[in-house]
Amino acid sequence: MKVLIITYYWPPSGGSGVQRWLKFVKYLQDFGVEPVVYTVENPKYPILDASLEKEIPKNITILKEPIWEPNNILSFFKKENTQQSAGFLNPNPTFFGKILQYIRANYFIPDARKFWIQPSVKYLKKYLSEHKIDAVITSGPPHSLHLIGLELKKALNIKWISDFRDPWTEIDYFEQLPLTKKSIRLHQQLEQEVVEKSDAVLVVGQTMKENFSKFSKNIHVITNGFDNDIDSTSITLDKKFTITHVGLMNADRNPISLWKAISDICNENADFTADYEIQFVGKIASEVRHSLEEYQIKKVLDVGYVSHQEVTKYQQKAQVLLLAVNNVKSAKGVITGKIFEYLQAKRPILAIGPTNGDLAEILKETNAGTIVNFNDVENLKKEILQLYSSFKNGNLESKSNNIEHYHRRNLTEKLAHIIKETVS
Template structure:
C-alpha cells in the first residue's frame, strides 16, 4: 500500500482491553481501514488492565498491531503485596477508602508526585525508539497519539522531534486539569511539571483533537471530534412491561455515587406499592464496596438492585434494552462539564430514555437540552428527578424518534471520521 496512506496509532488501550477507553480509536481505525487507509497500532504487550473483552479482537483482526513490552511500577507493588487490592488500584477505588493504610497513602503520593504524567512513563523511551524504527522502515505519513495515559503524547513528542512526521494528538480527557490530581495529593511542584509537559506537547503538535467543545477551549483551542457510536442492526423491542428497570453501566465510585437518587428510590417504593413491585435496578461494571454497603442499608431498595459485574461490549447492548431508563453519571467535579462520554452515545442507540446526573451547563447538557432523548439534572434536584422518573414510569415520556435518529447520524463513527480524515490529509 502507498506509504502516504499509512498511519501509526500509539495507544495504551487496544483489544483485548475492554471498557470505554478502547472504543474510540478501535472504531476510528476500523473506519479508516474501510476508507482505504492503512492504520497500524503500537501498543503495550503486557498492559496492566483487568477488564478484557476477547470478542473485540475479531473486529480488528485486519489491523496490524505492534506490541512492545512495558514495565509498570505498580506491578512491583502488587507482587510485593501478593496482588492484594490490585483491581482497586487499577480502577482508582483505593482513593475512596476511608481506612487507607500507610501503604495506600504512600502509593497514592508516589502516583501523584513521582510518576508524571502517569505510571506508563517508563514506556516512553522504548516505544518512541520503536515508532521511529517503524516510520523509517514503513514510511508512515502520520502518527496519532491518544491519551490518557498522557505518556502516549510524550512518545509522539520524541518521534516528532526526531522524524518531523505529521503528528496528531487526541485528548480523551483533561491532562493538567484532570479532576483526580487533587485526590492523588499532587503537589504544586508536580502540577507545574504536568503543565510544562502538556504545554510542550501542545506547542509542538501539528493538530490537536479532543472530544468536546469545552475541553477543546480549556486546552487552548483544538479540533473537536466527538466520541460516537457504530450502529448495527439492533432489536428495538420494548423492555419487559412487568418491570420498571433503571440501568447503570460503567465504573461506579464515590465521584459518581448518586446518593440522593438511592434514597429517593427507596422513598418512592415506600410511598407507592405499584412502583415498588415493578422497580428493578441493574448495575453493570466495577462498583465501590462502600456504595454496595450503602445500598444494602436501604430496606426497600436493596432487594431490587442486581450487580452484574463487568459485561463484554457485545452483551452489554442487550442489557441496555432491558431498561426503561438508562442512568448516565458524570463526575462530581469542576471539570465534568467538559466531558461528553462514550456511554451517552451507546445509550442513545438503545432507544431508551436517558437520565443524566451532573452539570446542566455542560457539553452533555447543551446536547440533551436541544433534543428530547432524556434530561440532565443536578444530583441534588430531587423533585425534578422524581418527576422525570414518574413520567417515564407512567409511559408519558419516550425518546423522540426524529431527535434520536438525527443524533445517531451526527455522531456515528462513519460521520465523525470525515473530520479525522481531513486532518490526516492536510
C-alpha cells in the first residue's frame, strides 16, 4: 500500500513541526505502508537541524516543488533577526508592524503558504495519474496543505486523511491575530470543509477530537511521541537543582507564578538559593526575560537552540523538567510535543497548566510528574520544595510507567491500521 504524505516541514527543518511525520515515515514500511513524501524545494525554515536527515529511510521517494512565500517580501521591511513565528506575535508592534500583521492575517488565508496550493495541485494531479497511490495525507499547520488535499479529493476522489498537529481556529494565538469578522468566518468555513470532506482525521489530543466531532465521526487521536531507546546509564545528573525548559518559551507560556514561587522560596531558603538553576534550551521571548528580571531570578542558563540529539542530553541530566502550557482559552487541549520526550528522559516533570486538561491526563496516566494551575503560587512552592528536598536527599527520580505506547513505532502501527481501514 502506498500513501502520499504532503508536509511543509521536512529535514533539514528543525524544531517540533518536523518530528511527527519524519518519525511516521521512518517506521511506516514496518507495517506494510510505503510512504511517498511531497514537500517544499526552497523552504525558509526558521530553525535548521541537518542531523535529522539521517533518519529519512534511504529507499523512499521524495518529491519537491518550489514555493513562493510572501513572508520573503515582508521580511525586507523588518529589521534583521526580528522575524517571528506565529507563536511569537509581537504584543506591542510598531505602527508599521501592525499593518504587516493585519495584511498577513487577512490577505493570506489560511496562511502565507497559500500560494503553494494551486502549483501543488497541478503537479500532484499529474503525479497521481501516473503512479498508483492509495491515499493522500496532509499535515498542518500550515493548513494550506489541507487545501491541497481538499482539491485533490474533489478532482480525483482519492482517499484523503488530514492530520492536525495543532488546532486551526482553536490554536492558542488565533484570537491574537488582527482578523476581521469576514476572515474569521472564512477560516471557520475552510476548517469545517476540510474536516467534513476528509475520509479520516488525525488529531493529537482528546480535546481536539471533541471539538471536531461536530463535523465528523471519523476522528482518531494519535498523539506525538518519543523515539529511540536511550542509554541513561551514561548520563550524569546536573550538580545543581536544575529546572529545565526545552523548546520555545513565548509570552503566553511565561509562567509568572513559577518566577513568583521561586522568588519567595529564595527569600526564605538560603540553601535553595545556592543550589537552584533555571535552564532554557530553546528560544525565549523578551517578556519572559523581563519577568525573570522583575522577580530577580538571577541563576539562569540560556542554552539557546541545539540539535535534537543535544536536546535529549539536556533532558536526561536535568533534575526537574519544566513544562509550561500556553495560558490561553484553549489551554485545556494544549499538549506540547516535548511532553513525550520528557517521558522518555525519565526525570520528574513539573507542569503548569489546566489540571483538567489533556496534558494532566497524560501525567496522571504515566505517573511522570505533577501539574499545578496557572496562578497557584502556593501549590507551586509546595511542589518545588518537595522536589528540592528529594534532590538534597539524593533520591530525586521519576516513577513513571505506561510510557511505551507513546513510542513512535507503536504510534506508527496505530497509524498504519487507520490508513488500511480508510483505504479498504
